[in-house]
Amino acid sequence: MAETLIELARVTKHYKRDAIEIPVLDEVTLDIARGEFLALMGPSGSGKTTLLNLIAGIDRPSSGKVVVENKDIARLNEKELARWRARHVGFIFQLYNLIPVLNAFENVELPLLLTSLSKKKRRDHVMTALSVVGLEERVNHYPRQLSGGQEQRVAIARAIVTDPTLLVADEPTGDLDAKSADEILDLMKRLNEEFDKTIIMVTHDPHAAGYAHSVLHLEKGVLSKTGGVYEVPTAHN
Amino acid sequence: MKYLRLIIKNIGRNKRRTVLTVLSVSVSVFLLATMRSVITTLDSNSKPSGAELRVIVRRNTSLVDAMPESYGDKIAQIPGVRVVTPANWFGGIYKEDRPQNFFAQFYVDAKTIFDVQSEYQVPDSEKAAFQQERTAAMAGRALADKYHWKVGDVIELKGAIYPVNPRLTLRAIYTGPQDNALFFHREYVEEAMGRPGTVGTYRVRLDSPESAPNVMEAIDRMFANSPAPTKTETEAAFQASFVSMLGNVKGLIMGIGIVVVFTISLIAANTMAMSARERFTELAVMKALGFRPGLLLTLVLTEAIAISLIGGLVGALGAKFLYKVTKVDFFGFLQNFDVTTSTVIVGLVVSALIGLFSGGVPAINAARIKIVDGLRRVA
Structure with missing residues (x-):
């Protein structure tokens, strides 16, 4: 049986807007195994991005526990959480979120600036990450000089450059054409299979979800089947 | 040091705005250096060399x-x-x-x-x-x-x-x-x-x-x-009496200087705030990647201080160079008019303070940014 990487126990999340409390997640309990490629699906406002944010440590639950690699990240203070994210999580966003004034190399190097690596080692790591995504020839290109698919590949290189345990992707293909989307999904599948990255991906797209090992559905902040993961056999699995 | 390139790239992000901010700070520091030099020159002219061995006699x-x-x-x-x-x-x-x-x-x-x-x-x-x-x-x-x-x-x-x-x-x-x-x-x-x-x-x-x-x-x-009847005084006091004839000229000059610097600080603060607001999402992404609040605060503040210091350097050294080359003496009123090294240093310190003041609030906001809010802005 695969080792559990992420444990969510009765996690609730609500936001306050003026005096009104808006519930987003309701007592979500979930285990995710190491090496999993999980897709989170559900209608808009169902809480899937919020769930992803809680797992990635960029938001805190209103109650419940979020344990990643045996560490309750909800208990970490902001400084500790930042250090934890830098070490353990790689982010892939829908709109890539590259820094426009930095070229591909510098964008990928950004998370490494937080480490104590020498300039040479940082360079080696960046080049390795860029070669994994097939963009070693574009190191000096700025985001505006790249296509959407290439920008997302740079963003993936940035996400993997620190060799994190977990990759979180929020609609990674939402802004791409079908061909580029498939390339990105193939790349993510490769990262999962060849590099053992645990991937959690939020998507609206059933085609993208088909690349995952399993799919979770959220509806109004509640998992369709508490604590469970649906196996979704597709052509990609 | 490893963040230097990031800071430089951010300074050059909007070149026109950076140049205008640098210019506004440099003009204010130039004016401040000029005004302070008026005071230091008046002081210096009222203490000529050998004056301690001379007294001046005039009618009382x-x-x-x-x-x-x-x-x-x-x-x-x-x-x-x-x-x-x-x-x-x-x-x-x-x-x-x-x-x-x-x-x-x-x-x-x-x-x-x-x-x-x-x-x-x-x-x-x-x-x-x-x-x-x-x-x-x-x-x-x-x-x-x-x-x-x-x-x-x-x-x-x-x-x-x-x-x-x-x-x-x-x-x-x-x-x-x-x-x-x-x-x-x-x-x-x-x-x-x-x-x-x-x-x-x-x-x-x-x-x-x-x-x-x-x-x-x-x-x-x-x-x-x-x-x-006569009035005898030291040469220094005699020279100083000409300055005092102008009234509280030092107070007036420094007052104008403070108003100029304060006004420019507000303009620079607005520019820095605009720059930080435009990068709200980027700062949130950097925070998500693991940049700690203190580091983000330092980066934004360093950027603001660097822009102001460049302006200060241009203004203070520009004043020193310009007055040296043109040998301006304000129609003989300020002979040996000179922007001293101490005035250049004061100009640089003031420009750094402008940077600190103008970058303070945007830097604190950058440090306090909520990642989910920053990411939601584009999503």
């Missing part, structure tokens, strides 16, 4: 009123006095009556002036030529350079206070402090005016600085009950 009523010529010999008898020389302000017009042609003109005793103003350096041959010829004149190096005068040139002055139009021949050029003045013979003017025998000021050289209080008291006591 006003500088406009004169003293009898006979006072000179009497003052020379007072213990502690080494030598006395009369000096009158001529105030003539050179070429045209324009402010830029204004310079200090004194008619003096050509023999004793060097005993009192011993800091004036003149070649012996020129000194002798000046002393021997009744219509000879001696100019300071800066003044001679300004009008491209050479020894032997004729200088014509038109009397504005006195009904005399001296036609002088430049025989000596001195170097030393206050080298923006022209000296010529008292004998020449006195004769031309029918020998009125009046003196505007007496410059008194002392044996030692310690004797100044006693000498000043003795001189004023000597003439206290005469028709022309």
